[in-house]
Amino acid sequence: MWYNPDQSGSGMTLDVQDGKLFGVVFGYDDDGKSRWWTFVNDLSPSNEPNIMWTLNADLMQFENGNSFNNDYIFPTQTNYEGQISLKFTQKNHALYSINGGEEQNIVPIIFGVTKSRDFPEQTSYLIPELEGVWTFVYQYNESHPDVPPEPYNIFSEAVVISSKNIGDITQDGIIDIGFSVSRYDFFPNSHHIGFIYCYVTEESNEVVGPSCEFLDTRGLLGDIEIKPVYKMKLGGIGAFRLFGEDVGGHTFEGIRINAKDY
Numbered sequence: 329m330w331y332n333p334d335q336s337g338s339g340m341t342l343d344v345q346d347g348k349l350f351g352v353v354f355g356y357d358d359d360g361k362s363r364w365w366t367f368v369n370d371l372s373p374s375n376e377p378n379i380m381w382t383l384n385a386d387l388m389q390f391e392n393g394n395s396f397n398n399d400y401i402f403p404t405q406t407n408y409e410g411q412i413s414l415k416f417t418q419k420n421h422a423l424y425s426i427n428g429g430e431e432q433n434i435v436p437i438i439f440g441v442t443k444s445r446d447f448p449e450q451t452s453y454l455i456p457e458l459e460g461v462w463t464f465v466y467q468y469n470e471s472h473p474d475v476p477p478e479p480y481n482i483f484s485e486a487v488v489i490s491s492k493n494i495g496d497i498t499q500d501g502i503i504d505i506g507f508s509v510s511r512y513d514f515f516p517n518s519h520h521i522g523f524i525y526c527y528v529t530e531e532s533n534e535v536v537g538p539s540c541e542f543l544d545t546r547g548l549l550g551d552i553e554i555k556p557v558y559k560m561k562l563g564g565i566g567a568f569r570l571f572g573e574d575v576g577g578h579t580f581e582g583i584r585i586n587a588k589d590y
Contacts, residue, residue, distance in 0.1 A: 330434040365389050383414040418563025419571045441567040447538045456567040458507050459491040460587040469577035542572050
């Protein structure tokens, strides 16, 4: 479920299967009555700066179905005409507009995981608690001379992310937060593989950020002298999805398996 945190009370569900997105918008008509609309179309990669995927689709509205616990009646589609535009800037952030109206920010609703506004002076974005078991999927850029061709340039691993660590705190707020990332191979062996951290810096007497990164301390392709730093926009940090990219075009994506004790 996605919504605009500044305008709660409406939102949409989104599901993607094999590059096609299906959504249901929950909103209100001109009389303030609750309504819902469905839409479906291909999710297209974007060449627009800072946009990952886009979608434009017609909105469909239905009525005259059966009420709860009554005999089934197939609903009919109304003559409503409308269109939705979606632009995904990250795995956990998108922009949408309906019928050419003003674009709104939407993010997934976080309801089962602790979250906090760790940098309130800089952003209202809620950073979730990441503690739990994740799968990290890496895709190395094939243009790198030592990277094998696809699909051999893609691999995954199960990792455990620690609870959130709050770093330095000043009178102006939190300076940084961090999470430790470890890999558990064979019981009882485990080893630390890196850090995820978000921080603000001061440049020319101005606070800049927050910026987020995943530092893989093992090195790149076995070269411990080159430690990839996957830059993560705030929208790349979500309760169940993570995404980052380093300067060489290598990417990682985190998919949460559970958020419970392990």
